[in-house]
Amino acid sequence: MPRRLGVLLLAALLSLLLGGVASAETDYTQSITQLDAGRAQISFTPVTPAAYVDVHYLVNGTGQQNVRMTNNSGTWQHTVSSLSSGTTLEYWFTYEKNGPQYDSPHYTYTQGSGTTSVAAPVFSPGGGTFATAQTVTLSVATAGAQIRYTVDGSTPTASSPLYSAPLSIAKTTTVKAIGVKSGLADSAVVTATYTIGLASATCPAQPDVPNFGSNVRIFDPSMSSASIQSQLDADFNALKDTQTAQFSNGRVAHLFKPGTYSVHDNVGYYTSVAGLGQNPGDVTINGDVTVDAFNASDAGNATQNFWRSAENLAINPSSGSDRWAVAQAAPFRRIDVRGGLQLYPASYGWASGGYVADTRVSGQAASVSQQQWYTRDSSLGSWSGGVWNMVFSGTTGAPPTTFPNPPETTLATTPVSRDVPYLYLDGSGKYRVFLPSLRTNASGPSWANGSTPGTSLPMSQFYVVKPGDTAASINNALASGCDLFFTPGVYHLNQTLNVTRANTVVLGIGYPTLVPDNGVDAMHVSDVDGVRLKGLLFDAGTVNSAALLTVGTQGSGTSHAGNPVSIQDVFFRIGGQLAGKATTSLVVNSNDTIIDHIWAWRADHGNAGTVGWTVNTADTGLLVNGANVIATGLFVEHYQKYEVVWNGQNGRTIFFQNEMPYDVPNQASWNSGVNGYAAYKVAPGVTSHEAWGLGSYCFFNTNPSVNAYHAFEVPNTxxxxxHSLATVSLNYQGTITHIINDTGAVTPSGTTPSNLVSYP
Structure with a gap:
């Protein structure tokens, strides 16, 4: 956005470390699979887990490409596109093994030659945690192929046991399988771990009135307004400034017990404000909960008002309207605004939001200078405003669809939604976490007719994570059957957090930040029902992680439609605070997952030395392999390749906001067979996908001659x-030639959008 003008970005050509000692092929298995007429997938499975694997390849002997492969459950993969029958690939690998780097021999492959690989086997059920023994069925899509498998942790080969009947898994076991067929290359190795006997593990009793630590403020109506205001002001003054607080370690939560308060809470960075009632009306603020263009360094704009939230209370605004002038990662949820809601700064400067859900505004909600906004399952007195992309689903009082003039898109209902888990106090003064029920074709707030439907859990089932906890202590709590309640803080992880139990709740307040160290992935979620993740910030560490968060097992055919995984108010950052690196931020393999409000951001500005083309490296923000996945409120910005890749069938997205990377050094370093990379790519084999209200913007200020051929790349089927697509060249720094595939006009000069009502 223009918000980052003046930020010095480091730009250099991407370089890969080549060379090393020769490899032994016993270190790995490799294969290449023809996916369709134009694509082939290269796979590399090391015997010893590798920190990274690079593939180098020539197409018909020219144009060498060097690519960091994507780690999918231990098998590193990369798909080569734009091939035709007879095209020859020469390819080889560079991989890490216990520290040193090795090079493989060169291999050749001819597209359409029949030298393809067997499809990867599929497990049913997928790996996870189960109370009792499981019967596991393996299948493979390649006709006539066999499945070879192991249960001792070793890598299967063509001489491993032959799968002929379902496997009975009575104890914790890791199953690995490959597909084999004469004349074809073996499939990639697929792995699933079945943890037996822990699903019913009882979390050791935790306090029902826990110590939430020094970063959580708990206010009571018996406290004087002056004393509460003093604490609110002190927290705001510490966390308000764009220059000093935006990339700081400060984290805080303001929690209000049921009652009425006459205060004004200005909300700074990394601050969560929430009521502790079961319903919004249980906590009333006679005053304001405000975000504005607070600092001179913002020049009157609100485009850097990231990472702050308000939730589960009622507001009687002091001036008749509450102001929530935010950018990304700043949700406004479960709030009863008894008046108007101003989503723009008092200065009328730029703002780049934003997200509202499960909220009632009795007066007018006005966006004015907001560039884009998404409102879900809410009720508005009325709506005013629209710059580029305003989207509503399940919101009464929303304007009708008039895109692009004005640029408003409205769905009468939200197809699938589930409101966030939240902390509250019960009638006996004990803390509980409420779990709202799944909704289909929802309209209006979940609490419009009284209490939100759902169930609740006592805090005695939650391990309260506080600064000082380690990955080991957190994993121990998970293995013991506990849910997790993260308090505000920054948590460095030297091992992956493993969520394996169905229906686990991982709930954070005050932007708890998970930083993976030494190249580990931050969190893995097994392919199980009902896991709820809410209120987390994943911040990439300085050694590359293959993925920050992975949900489910790739290739699993298990349906979770009745009790899906939900990922809500979960944010990802590459660079800015640290010189972070992560190939992919979020990988979703589980079918039916709900992605509800994420911001995946490769930083375009930040602390010195943390931003640059070869500094904070990141290929993709969101990779979806699961079927029937829905994204409501999807924000993904500045990644270096395809920013969203959707491989699963029947995907849906309602609202997408994107900026392409600012710091592309030149066209040669940013090319996918056409100029640049699409911001949102649906894989060629996908036959069903639908999306509404999508905007992608370019600002190639490092080299304004850079061009993206299109913002959206999808199968023409x-x-x-x-529906309702827009592209914009911000201040005409570079261009986007088409909106989607070969359709749509080039971005005009200035900040005028190029619009397309529908495709095809």
Whole structure:
């Protein structure tokens, strides 16, 4: 956005470390699979887990490409596109093994030659935690192929046991399998771990009135307004400034017990404000909960008002309207605004939000200078405003669809939604976490007719994570059957957090920040029902992680439609605070997952030395392999390749906001067979996908001659449908030639959008 003008970005050509000692092929298995007429997938499975694997390849002997592969459950993969029958690939690998780096021999492959690989086996059920023994079925899509498997942790080969009947798994076991067939290359190795006997583990009793630590403020109506205001002001003054607080370690939560308060809470960075009632009306603020263009360094704009939230209370605004002038990662949820809601700064400067859900505004909600906004399952007195992309689903009082003039898109209902878990006090003064029920075709707030439907859990089932906890202590709590309640803080992880139990709740307040160290992934969630993740910030460490968060097992056919995983108010950052690196931020393998409000951001500004083309490296923000996944409120910015890759069938997205990377050094370093990379790519084999209200913007200020051929790349088939698309060249720094595929006009000068009502 123009918000980052003046930020010095480091730009250099991407370089890969080549060379090393020769490898032994006993170190790994490799294969290449023809996915369709134009694509082939290269796979590399090391015997010893590798910190990284690079593939180098030539197409018909020219144009060498060097690519960091994507780690999918131990198998590193990369898909080569734009091939034709007879195209020859020469490829080889560079990989890490216990520290040193090795080079493989060169291999060759001819597209369409029949030298393809067997499809990867599929497990049913997928790996996870189960109370009792499981019967596991393996299948493979390649006709006539066999499945070879192991249960001792070793890598299967063509001489491993032959799968002929379902496997009975009576104890914790890791199953690895490959598909084999004469004349074809073996499939990639697929792995699933079945943890037996812990699903019913009882969390050791935790306090029902826990110590939430020094970063959580708990206010009571018996306290004087002056004393509460003093604490609110002190926290705001410490966390308000764009220059000093934006990339600081400060984290805080303001929690209000049921009652009425006459205060004004200005909300700074990394601050969560929440009521502790079961319903919004249980806590009333006679005053304001405000975000504005607070600092001179913002020049009257609100485009850097990230990472702050308000939730679960009622506001009687002092001036008739509450102001929530925010950018990304700043949700406004479960709030009863008894008046108007101003989503723009008092200065009328730029703002780049934003997200509202499960909220009632009795007066007018006005966006004015907001560039884009998404409102879900809410009720508005009325709506005013629209710059580029305003989207509503399940919101009464929303304007009708008039895109692009004005640029408003409205769905009468939200197809699938589930409101966030939240902390509250019960009638006996004990803390509990409420779990709202799944909604289909929802309209209006979940609490509009009284209490939100759902169930609740006592805090005695939650391990309260506080600064000083380690990955080991957190994993021990998970293995013991506990849910997790993260308090505000920064948590460095030297091992992956493993969420394996169905229906686990991981809930954070005050932007708890998970930093993976030494190249580990931050969190893995097994392919199980009902896991709820809410209120977390994943911040990439300085050694590359393959993925920050992975949900489910790739290739699993298990349906979770009745009790899906939900990922809500979960944010990802590459660079800015640290010189972070992560190939992919979020990988979603579980079918039916709900992605509800994420911001995946490769930083375009930050602390000195943390931002640059070869500094904070990141390929992709969101990779979806699961079927029937829905994203409501999807924000993904500045990644270096395809920013969203959607491989699963029947995907849906309602609202997408994107900026392409600012710091592309030149066209040669940013090319996918056409100029640049699409911001949102639906894989060629997908036959059903639908999306509404999508905007992608370019600002190639490092080299304004850079061009993106298109912002959206999708199969040209009747089942893939897009509605209300916009592209913008910010201050005409570079261009986007088409909106989607070969359709749509080039971005005009200035900040005028190029619009497309529907595709195809």
């Amino acid at each position: 009747a089942g893939v449908r897009f």
